[in-house]
Amino acid sequence: MEGPCHSCSPTPTSPRLPTLARQQQEMVEGLSDQGWHVSLTRGIHEAWKSHLYTDLTIKTHDQVIYAHKVILAAASPYFRAMLSAGLVEGDTQTLVLKDVSGEVLDTVLNFIYTGQATLTDANVQDVFTLADYFQIHALKKLCCYHLKKHLCVSTCLSVYEVAALHRCQDLADAALALAASQCLHLLTHSSFLTAQPDTLLTLLSQPSLNVESEEELIEGIVNWASEDPEERQQWLPPLLEKLDIGVLDQKIKFQWLSLLEEKNLFKENLISIFKRNKDALIYDDRPNLKFRYNSLEEVLLVMAGESNGRLLRNTECFAIGYTSWRCSIPDASQPSYCRPHQLQVLPTMEHARAYCAAATYNNCVYILGGLTSESFLASCECYDTENNCWRGLADLPVPVHGASATFLDGVLYLAGGKSAQRYHADLWAYDDQREAWVSRCPMFASRGHLGIASLNGSIYAVGGVSCVGDTSQILASCEKYDPGSDTWMPIAPLGQARAYLGLAVLQDRLYAVGGYDGSKWLSSVEVYNPFRDQWTSVSSMISARSSFGITVSRGRIYCLGGFSGGSNLNTVEKYNPRTNTWHCVQSMQLRRYGLVAATVNVPGLP
Missing domain, CATH: 3.30.710.10 (Potassium Channel Kv1.1; Chain A)
Incomplete structure (x- = not known):
């Protein structure tokens, strides 16, 4: 663990006041009525x-x-x-x-x-x-x-349209995911017939739609277009382009063309779409075509960290059907009808690193900063599960480790961390268009090895370690960021100061898990209710641990690896909020601490 920070300068002190005068000043400045704003x-x-x-x-x-x-x-x-x-x-x-x-x-x-x-x-x-x-x-x-x-089947498309219109990306993503997972029911619901064309194009572009065949999608699109043939006929070609029509039998294709003509929806450019065969789909490099699977499965990934004095670049994966953690992931690069389901080897990161920040969005895992045995890192990388490859991002403005990252409404944020000079209070947002980091309002407190998470349109910064004078201090303080006003505000502090913790969002609550309080390693867990601004204790982990990976999958919190105070860990625990209990699950291959964890979706195993 890190020792006291010697890079911080002593805080200047004001001239000493006479004892009585100082007491009177403190009494006047310290008076407040916490309920006054309610009365006002x-x-x-x-x-x-x-x-x-x-x-x-x-x-x-x-x-x-x-x-x-x-x-x-x-x-x-x-x-x-x-x-x-x-x-x-x-x-x-x-x-x-x-x-x-x-x-x-x-x-x-x-x-x-x-x-x-x-x-x-x-x-x-x-x-x-x-x-x-x-x-x-x-x-x-x-x-x-x-x-x-x-959210339900009857409202998911209208909610998606409202959320997309008002730039609430997290809500739009949730509505679209529900529409994809319930697509078979949605196709026969009246709400599907009133959806906007752009909404349907987005839905049909999803890699996973819960349908039995492409015919069900064709039928839904034809029924939608039949509601207003004159206006919607023009949208049939781009909508049908999203489907894998090439897998259908020639006789079935002819029947659909005949039906389109019967409903006055036929256009000459539809013939070329229905003439495509399976081989054309495999080798076609059209960017709009999505290989479709009718189910997706959540898998766990762990990456980076240190093991037995060696910094790591590799990634381990665990999925349903695995008997152990593997350095391979189900292959999403080919459609399921092309060949049997296979695994592909997980590539390594460009830079070995520990204590980096990580965030996941659209099945991509973003790894930011960290440290090596010789220096702090500004480099950033992104793992794309669909293409099974790493790609680089713009470097951080400052090389830091112990920062934390999250996505909010499709925007990647990075907060805090420690550089060679000091702990930071900075908040940065990544601008995809400019491929650059943009400064946002800094936190009230400088924090490293903190927890950051987004919940209900806000970003929460929890705990961490800072420097007061020449001494490192573990923090219990927490704060909340509003991106609309670009401001932070304090919220209720943790019941126990903790750094090197894990922070997770589950069922509209924040869970602060484990960490280090300056004298001991923690197994305790606190949960935050944002509507009451209150932290309460829940069941502790089986093992105390800090500097571990944390992620949520299938309604459970997973804590992976870390440091117990006596040894590095490869053990994994999961928390069930319904029973308020922790369970040990399959251990990782390597003992590692200073790691990160993520949950991504891949095609379901057969």
């Missing part, structure tokens, strides 16, 4: 309901609503700009919103005044749209949470 909010809400001192009239198409300019301006950049820029609305004290329902606006205003919103299946999408228009990011998060909790 209640008073402002009562003033709004009774129209006391309201100075703005909002006219919707069916209601007239009164509000306070200063409250709306404080809550919404939209209102702030409109009411303070000398526009007509500011001068006349009236705002006209013709396309807005008074009931929906009242829900939004009630959230502004109280922080609470009554969301239902009937109003949530309209509230979502208005919250995005008014740039009220906290309300958007609540809408995302409500929609995700109520």
Whole structure:
């Protein structure tokens, strides 16, 4: 473990005050009423309901609503700009919103005044749209949470469209994944017939659709186009291009062409699509074609770390059907009808490293920074499961180890870490278009070997180690980042300070697992409820461990490897939140610490 940080400069101290004066100053500065904001909010809400001192009239198409300019301006950049820029609305004290329902606006205003919103299946999408228009990011998060909790076959496509429109990528991904996994039922549901063409193109581009054959997809597309032949006929070629029609029998292809002609959906360019055969599909290099599997399986990966004094570049994999951890993964590079299911060897990283940051998105694992035996690393790599290869990313702005990473709405974030000079509070976001790291608002505290995770539209930074004066200090403090306002805010501290911990998200809760508190290695686990801002203890791991890998698979938390305080580990434990128990599962091949773990999807084993 790392010792005290000697790179930190002593903090300057102010001149010593006389004892009594200093005590009086501390008494005055330290007084606070933690419940005052609740009282103030209640008073402002009562003033709004009774129209006391309201100075703005909002006219919707069916209601007239009164509000306070200063409250709306404080809550919404939209209102702030409109009411303070000398526009007509500011001068006349009236705002006209013709396309807005008074009931929906009242829900939004009630959230502004109280922080609470009554969301239902009937109003949530309209509230979502208005919250995005008014740039009220906290309300958007609540809408995302409500929609995700109520996702089902009947709503998944409409939720995907709303989430994609409002740039809520995490919600869009969840809705699309449900649509793919329930595709057979979705094809016969009325919601499929009202989906937008771009939505169907995206759905059909997924590598895994739970259907028995391509014919079921063709039937769904034909039924969709038949709802409005004149408008939707133009979308048939690009939609059918997404299917593996070449695997169908020639007689069946002819029957489908005849049906299209019968329904007035036939176009000449459809003939070339239906004439393709299986061999053409195998060797065709069209970028839009996706090899499809009707099931995907979650597999566990561990990579990087140190073992017996040697830094590692290799990756180990464990999947259902494996009797042990292997350095191979199911082959996703060929469609299932081309040849029997096979395994492929996992390639090694370019750089051996330990204490790197890792994040997973779209079945790609991103490895960032870390350390070698000689230096800290700025290099970043990405493992693509579909192509079974590593590719490079832009280097980090600063070589660091002990940083942590997560994805939020499709954006990769990296926080904290330790460089050769100091611990960092920096937050960086990766810009895919520019292939560069962009600075965001730094954390309140400098932290290394912390936990970072995204939950309900926010990023949480938990625990870690920092430097106070010349001394390293293990942290219990935690904070939350809002990307909409680019700000951090403190949240409830951990019950026990911990660094080198694991942090996982499961069932809308954060789990802080294990770590090191400065004197002992921990097996204890705390769970955070974001709606109550509260940490509580749950069952401890079987073994104390720090610097381990952590990931979630099939509703369980997996903790892999690490350091127990006496030895390096290759053991693996999983946590069942329903029974609040830990179980030992198959151990890894190598003992390793300072590693990372990830869960990715691969084609299901036969």
